[in-house]
Amino acid sequence: MMDELASTAFAVLIVIASVFLYSWIFKKPSKESALLPPGPRGLPILGYLPFLRPNLHQQFTELAGRYGPIYQLWLGKKLCFVINSPGLIKEVVRDQDTMLANHDAPVAALIATYGGLSVAWSPYGPYWRDMRKLFVRELLSNNNLEASCNLRTEEVRKAIGNLYSKIGTSIDIGELAFVTELNVVLKLLWGGTIDGDKQDEVGVELRKVASKMIHLIGQPNISDFFPVLARFDIQGIAKATKNFLPHIDRILDNVINERMKMNSDGGEGDNKRKDFLQILLQLKEKNTSISLIQIKSILMDIVVGGTDTTAITVEWVMTEILRNPDAMKRVQQELTNVVGINNSVEEFHVSKLQYLDAVVKETFRLHPPLPLLIPRISSQSCMVGGYTIPKGSRVFLNTWSAQMDPQIWENPSEFRPERFLNVDSGKVCDYLGNSFEYLPFGSGRRICPGLHLAEKMVMYVLASLLHSFDWKIPEGKNLDASGTFGILMRKTEPLFAIPSPRSSNLSLYA
Numbered sequence: 001m002m003d004e005l006a007s008t009a010f011a012v013l014i015v016i017a018s019v020f021l022y023s024w025i026f027k028k029p030s031k032e033s034a035l036l037p038p039g040p041r042g043l044p045i046l047g048y049l050p051f052l053r054p055n056l057h058q059q060f061t062e063l064a065g066r067y068g069p070i071y072q073l074w075l076g077k078k079l080c081f082v083i084n085s086p087g088l089i090k091e092v093v094r095d096q097d098t099m100l101a102n103h104d105a106p107v108a109a110l111i112a113t114y115g116g117l118s119v120a121w122s123p124y125g126p127y128w129r130d131m132r133k134l135f136v137r138e139l140l141s142n143n144n145l146e147a148s149c150n151l152r153t154e155e156v157r158k159a160i161g162n163l164y165s166k167i168g169t170s171i172d173i174g175e176l177a178f179v180t181e182l183n184v185v186l187k188l189l190w191g192g193t194i195d196g197d198k199q200d201e202v203g204v205e206l207r208k209v210a211s212k213m214i215h216l217i218g219q220p221n222i223s224d225f226f227p228v229l230a231r232f233d234i235q236g237i238a239k240a241t242k243n244f245l246p247h248i249d250r251i252l253d254n255v256i257n258e259r260m261k262m263n264s265d266g267g268e269g270d271n272k273r274k275d276f277l278q279i280l281l282q283l284k285e286k287n288t289s290i291s292l293i294q295i296k297s298i299l300m301d302i303v304v305g306g307t308d309t310t311a312i313t314v315e316w317v318m319t320e321i322l323r324n325p326d327a328m329k330r331v332q333q334e335l336t337n338v339v340g341i342n343n344s345v346e347e348f349h350v351s352k353l354q355y356l357d358a359v360v361k362e363t364f365r366l367h368p369p370l371p372l373l374i375p376r377i378s379s380q381s382c383m384v385g386g387y388t389i390p391k392g393s394r395v396f397l398n399t400w401s402a403q404m405d406p407q408i409w410e411n412p413s414e415f416r417p418e419r420f421l422n423v424d425s426g427k428v429c430d431y432l433g434n435s436f437e438y439l440p441f442g443s444g445r446r447i448c449p450g451l452h453l454a455e456k457m458v459m460y461v462l463a464s465l466l467h468s469f470d471w472k473i474p475e476g477k478n479l480d481a482s483g484t485f486g487i488l489m490r491k492t493e494p495l496f497a498i499p500s501p502r503s504s505n506l507s508l509y510a
């Protein structure tokens with residue numbers, strides 16, 4: 001994608017170079033008063049854009065070796081800073097958190113979220129705070145997560161039950177995890193509003209929507225690097241996103257209408273527990289400041305933010321486990337001890353699965369789904385590491401670099417879950433954003449609000465897959481562990497694996 005961007009950038013921009021050279025020279029912010037860090041030099045106008053490689057987090061880490069833990073580079077008209085060390089990441093998310101609390105929303109993200117109304121893409125301020133509070137309080141609080149345990153159990157059991165009918169065949173693990181996670185998320189969102197075949201249809205449609213949206217948002221867009229060119233929409237990304245929006249609207253409008261009909265018929269939907277859509281619609285009735293498009297943006301936050309990330313994680317963990325048979329044996333032994341070979345895994349078992357927990361943590365370290373988190377933009381000029389970050393700069397927090405730092409992690413490229421078991425090392429890494437050398441869910445005000453749900457789901461799905469089945473790679477397939485970065489880092493080749501039953505507990509899943 002970066003190569004494509006580079007050639008498009010060249011073709012278009014060489015033609016108009018002379019016009020821009022003038023404005024470039026005269027509009028570039030003055031450096032006299034700002035102490036900027038060193039950084040790689042790029043070309044006039046294009047900056048470093050033509051030199052970007054697909055795996056940005058790796059390239060940024062290499063550049064840190066040359067320029068230090070903080071450096072600057074121009075991407076088109078945008079001044080960018082890359083922060084690579086735990087100490088400086090801490091400065092950003094603790095000391096300068098309010099100045100750097102905005103995500104730098106690409107044009108496509110703003111269009112897809114009705115002008116930035118979602119939690120992820122709204123600017124830091126009262127609107128974002130209220131929406132995030134609502135999101136966390138009503139959907140992702142500990143109480144709500146406990147209350148929705150049955151629903152997750154039901155969906156995971158359904159997925160495992162289906163696998164028993166596919167014994168010996170090759171399974172796309174990412175797809176399996178995605179469908180399971182999407183079903184859980186849809187149940188949390190609108191419970192029994194729609195059910196059966198209709199739920200499956202909506203699931204299939206939302207799946208397409210989520211992956212298209214991630215593709216559009218993750219695609220490098222000239223308009224983001226040269227805002228003055230945004231109105232020409234050279235790559236047609238804005239147009240594609242606008243054309244696609246009515247499709248999202250139609251799906252969500254249908255579900256919302258169904259739910260409103262149920263409300264007016266006095267139906268509670270998914271038995272006693274209120275689903276998220278029901279809560280949002282009730283709030284809307286009471287409080288006219290919440291509009292339908294805000295509700296839709298939040299629903300999309302969850303569908304887009306909560307499904308692919310979790311599925312990618314399950315796929316990476318399964319890949320590492322298949323590459324490390326000793327780890328697979330140890331996980332399965334732990335499951336046998338904690339769950340019992342002929343019992344099914346329950347969510348309450350998960351907190352006792354310490355080795356699996358270490359395997360998941362180690363996988364997040366090596367393969368974080370968002371190795372550069374979501375890039376920030378400075379709302380005010382501020383200082384990091386003794387350097388000035390001028391207002392309006394893009395800031396990349398390269399957590400991958402910190403997670404692969406040999407000064408912190410011994411033999412960082414080796415898969416060694418034991419490093420997360422070693423309590424004596426004094427390194428207690430959790431997901432809460434306080435260990436700045438380990439931040440798979442980010443940190444500070446913008447830390448992922450879905451982390452507890454994600455943790456529960458990832459652990460529960462993996463425990464169920466590994467307790468019920470042994471897994472092997474299909475003949476002729478290799479177990480490649482390379483990733484490709486868009487906005488998410490996915491496996492370059494999807495993982496296929498063949499299940500064979502480990503225990504005779506099929507009846508528990510039927």
Ligand code: HEM
Nearest residue numbers: 119120305306309310370373374441442443446448450454
């Ligand atoms: C393995 C799964 C997941 C990973 C690795 C992950 C990771 C992240 C990261 C790194 C960020 C950016 C944090 C920052 O900028 O500092 C983020 C933000 C976000 N995530 Fe997640 N996430 C996951 C699952 C979920 C789930 C399940 C949901 C919702 C149900 C969710 C919803 C969001 C939202 C709404 C934001 C934006 C928060 C804001 O801007 O205030 N994520 N996530």
